[in-house]
Amino acid sequence: MLVTSRSYAEYEAMFDLSELPESVLDCCAGGSSFTAEATVRGVDAVAVDSAYELPAPELVDTVRRSLPVGSSIVDEHAGSFVWHWYGSPDRRDEMRIEAADRFLQDISVAPERYVAGTLPELPFADGRFELVLCSHLLFTWADKYDRAWHAAALRELVRVSRSEVRIFPLVRQGAGEPVGFLPELLEELEGVSTEIRKVPYEFQVGADQMLVIQH
Ligand SMILES: C[S@@+](CC[C@H](N)C(=O)[O-])C[C@H]1O[C@@H](n2cnc3c(N)ncnc32)[C@H](O)[C@@H]1O
Numbered sequence: 001m002l003v004t005s006r007s008y009a010e011y012e013a014m015f016d017l018s019e020l021p022e023s024v025l026d027c028c029a030g031g032s033s034f035t036a037e038a039t040v041r042g043v044d045a046v047a048v049d050s051a052y053e054l055p056a057p058e059l060v061d062t063v064r065r066s067l068p069v070g071s072s073i074v075d076e077h078a079g080s081f082v083w084h085w086y087g088s089p090d091r092r093d094e095m096r097i098e099a100a101d102r103f104l105q106d107i108s109v110a111p112e113r114y115v116a117g118t119l120p121e122l123p124f125a126d127g128r129f130e131l132v133l134c135s136h137l138l139f140t141w142a143d144k145y146d147r148a149w150h151a152a153a154l155r156e157l158v159r160v161s162r163s164e165v166r167i168f169p170l171v172r173q174g175a176g177e178p179v180g181f182l183p184e185l186l187e188e189l190e191g192v193s194t195e196i197r198k199v200p201y202e203f204q205v206g207a208d209q210m211l212v213i214q215h
Contacts, residue, residue, distance in 0.1 A: 001144065002066040002073075003030040003051045003059075005100035006135060008037035013085065013201035014135060014168040015210055021130035025160060028119065028137045031063035033099040035113055036106035045113065046129070052116040056108075063100050070096065073174060080175045080205050120152035124160045132161040139182065140173045147181040154185060154213070158192055164214050168199065169207040176204035191215060 011017065011026075011034045020043045026034050029047030038045035051059060071093060074081055086092040107114045117123045119137070138145075138153055145153070157165045171178055186194045192215040202208040 001141060002070055003049070003062045004066055004070050004136065005031035005033065005063060005096050005103055007033050007095050007099040007102075010095065010099075010201070011133065011135060014199060015133055015166045016197070016199045016201075023129045023131070023162075025124070025129040025132045027117075027122065027132055027134050027157065027160075029114075031066065031100050031103045032135070033102035033106070034133070036102050039106075039110075039113065046115060047113060048115045048117040048122060048124075050116065050118040052107075052114050059107075060104055063104060067093075067096055067100060077174045077176075081203055082205055085201055085203060120149065120156045122156055122160050126159055127162040128160050130162045130164070132157050132165045134165065134167045136169070136173075138167050139170050139179045142172050142179045142181075147185065150181070151185055151188060154189060158189070158213060158215060161213075161215075164212065166210050166212055168201075168210040169204060170196065170209055170211055171204055171207045176207050186211075189213070 011032070020038060020041065023044040024038055026032060026045065026047045028049040029035060030049055030051060032047070035045045035047040051062060054062060071089070083089070115123060134157060138150055142150070170182060192213050195212045196209050197212050199208055199210050
């Protein structure tokens, strides 16, 4: 799986963020600069990802190698992507490179913000974070992770959040096919309310909705 590097601006749009609460978890953050950029805004931001178990040189290499691979997935499914949010492929590439640089710089100076952990078991106490964000893992990788894994991962994201979880996108990677088991999963979640909400971001055609779970 790719360790991709989305920026704060992409998160802001994907999750329709305005003001951030005092604590936020980015799960699973990969090479994203969200945590670095949220910290500068005064937020207690933490990133978790299984890739943070890698030795530093290997993580740097994985993040850098994921940049062109991510672009080639877009090229392979060109008809499944729209460019009105990014403007152009070059602008998207620039944003990703800037985000990767920012992430690599931040993890080298503040490694305590970057925690190794693997869903569906995260190394955090119940309700540790006001808001939990999940970009491009659940549903995106429904070919790799099955329905049972998704159910356990959703429960875990809810467990570590104090009030809200937001997940984007709700379609599979590449051509953006729907995830058949999503409606049943939502029905099975207990003790929470769920909403599928439109966001001001679209890259995979039609993938302009996030899942909001509140409790
Ligand atoms: C496509 S990347 C998304 C990264 C970032 N959120 C973004 O939007 O650019 C998916 C990330 O999930 C991580 N990952 C995959 N399976 C995981 C698991 N079971 N637990 C924790 N992290 C996982 C990968 O290491 C990778 O960094």
